[in-house]
Amino acid sequence: MIKLTTPLTKEKIASLKKGDAVLLSGTIFTARDAAHKKMAEAFASGKPLPLRGEVIYYAGPCPTKPGEIIGSVGPTTSYRMDAYAELFAKNGCLATIGKGKRSAEAQNAIKTNGGVHFEAIGGAGAYYKNCVKKAETYLYPELGAEAVYKLEVVDFPIIVGIISD
Amino acid sequence: MKTISVRTVTEKIREAFLDKGVHICENYLKIMENALEKEEGAARFALDVMLKNARVAEKTSSPVCQDTGMAVVFLTIGQDVRFTDGFIGNAVNEGVRQAYKDGYFRKSVLDPLTRKNTLDNTPAVIHYEIVEGEVFRADIMLKGFGSENMSRLYMLSPSEGKDGVERVIAETAINAGGNPCPPVLLGVGIGGTMEKACLMSKKVLMRDGDNPDQELRDMEKKLTDVINASGTGPQGFGGKLSCLGVKIEKYPTHLAGLPVAVTVQCHAVRHAHFEL
Numbered sequence: 392m393i394k395l396t397t398p399l400t401k402e403k404i405a406s407l408k409k410g411d412a413v414l415l416s417g418t419i420f421t422a423r424d425a426a427h428k429k430m431a432e433a434f435a436s437g438k439p440l441p442l443r444g445e446v447i448y449y450a451g452p453c454p455t456k457p458g459e460i461i462g463s464v465g466p467t468t469s470y471r472m473d474a475y476a477e478l479f480a481k482n483g484c485l486a487t488i489g490k491g492k493r494s495a496e497a498q499n500a501i502k503t504n505g506g507v508h509f510e511a512i513g514g515a516g517a518y519y520k521n522c523v524k525k526a527e528t529y530l531y532p533e534l535g536a537e538a539v540y541k542l543e544v545v546d547f548p549i550i551v552g553i554i555s556d
Numbered sequence: 557m558k559t560i561s562v563r564t565v566t567e568k569i570r571e572a573f574l575d576k577g578v579h580i581c582e583n584y585l586k587i588m589e590n591a592l593e594k595e596e597g598a599a600r601f602a603l604d605v606m607l608k609n610a611r612v613a614e615k616t617s618s619p620v621c622q623d624t625g626m627a628v629v630f631l632t633i634g635q636d637v638r639f640t641d642g643f644i645g646n647a648v649n650e651g652v653r654q655a656y657k658d659g660y661f662r663k664s665v666l667d668p669l670t671r672k673n674t675l676d677n678t679p680a681v682i683h684y685e686i687v688e689g690e691v692f693r694a695d696i697m698l699k700g701f702g703s704e705n706m707s708r709l710y711m712l713s714p715s716e717g718k719d720g721v722e723r724v725i726a727e728t729a730i731n732a733g734g735n736p737c738p739p740v741l742l743g744v745g746i747g748g749t750m751e752k753a754c755l756m757s758k759k760v761l762m763r764d765g766d767n768p769d770q771e772l773r774d775m776e777k778k779l780t781d782v783i784n785a786s787g788t789g790p791q792g793f794g795g796k797l798s799c800l801g802v803k804i805e806k807y808p809t810h811l812a813g814l815p816v817a818v819t820v821q822c823h824a825v826r827h828a829h830f831e832l
Binding site for chain 1: 578597598601602605606608609610612613616618619620621622623624660661662663664673700702705733734735737791792793822823824
């Protein structure tokens with residue numbers, strides 16, 4: 392089993408191959424449809440792209456129960472973020488995590504920019520919740536479940552899905 | 557004449573959703589457990605995480621999946637049943653509202669155009685069927701949309717026949733790849749009109765036991781094998797278990813048509829029923 396710790400660098404991901412199982416530890420950021428739209432709008436208005444250099448996890452958690460860190464937080468379907476793949480890959484986003492197929496354009500953008508896309512296990516929201524040791528709202532709290540949450544994770548199980556050969 | 561207080565319905569609906577939000581149906585978990593040893597590599601890794609997830613969800617009363625779905629409720633109501641203390645539809649929505657709040661489930665329901673969230677996961681999608689007698693039965697499901705988005709309706713030409721029907725059912729599952737979080741369960745409605753086919757495809761997912769129709773039972777078995785042989789595997793990582801089962805219902809249709817609806821259900825099967 393490969394263990395990786397954030398921040399991810401091109402050197403750290405250089406030896407990964409499609410299908411490798413990875414346990415990821417460190418900091419990741421949730422973002423799904425609505426947050427991507429907002430980040431792209433920020434970039435279009437001349438601001439730096441939020442989350443550049445970070446690992447983006449396509450996910451929107453359940454509400455947090457009192458006394459707990461976060462609610463269940465499994466991956467959502469990646470293809471809805473395909474329209475933003477090139478923008479993020481070109482502007483310093485090295486790694487994304489989601490589930491399901493991605494478009495040829497998104498795959499190409501990730502590969503040509505030397506990035507990696509990981510597949511998380513869909514439906515395993517409770518398991519992923521247990522991997523989260525710390526969570527805070529980071530951007531766009533008004534989006535609720537679709538806000539950007541900063542998560543500290545330990546041994547977060549993922550599979551290498553897209554990477555250049 | 558049987559009298560039922562809708563307050564009882566609210567309480568039972570609340571209990572059913574709270575329970576299923578944190579429990580995958582055991583019979584489908586068993587199929588996944590039995591398949592674990594036969595999988596390798598990424599597929600085995602995925603299936604192992606899915607099974608551990610089901611256990612940790614149960615143990616910690618956490619939603620199995622963060623997509624706690626849209627609430628779908630099929631009510632079968634005998635014509636000799638009378639409701640008291642309010643409107644049955646409101647009572648169902650109140651049960652859903654309470655469950656999603658008390659269970660800390662995600663509120664995913666919003667206006668389709670403005671995308672403004674209703675904040676309590678209502679309205680539920682409620683289907684009513686009136687039958688003879690004093691029956692009251694509710695079949696409920698938490699329906700996630702990773703799989704719902706992969707569901708399909710085909711208005712086939714009658715010339716495509718049974719082969720065409722089998723082809724589109726298999727293609728629906730196989731073309732969806734990992735998107736609907738396989739291994740999937742398929743509900744299929746054949747015949748009727750467009751909406752009848754869709755309704756059958758949803759409701760038949762919750763059918764208990766074997767199909768009483770031998771021909772449909774054979775189709776179900778054959779299609780399950782075909783989809784498993786496709787190699788999609790758990791979570792689309794390639795492997796042997798792609799399909800938990802196929803359930804088919806049919807209804808007479810028009811001589812000019814052959815509707816086929818396929819509802820795709822993810823591996824986190826969260827269905828329940830109760831009677832009053």
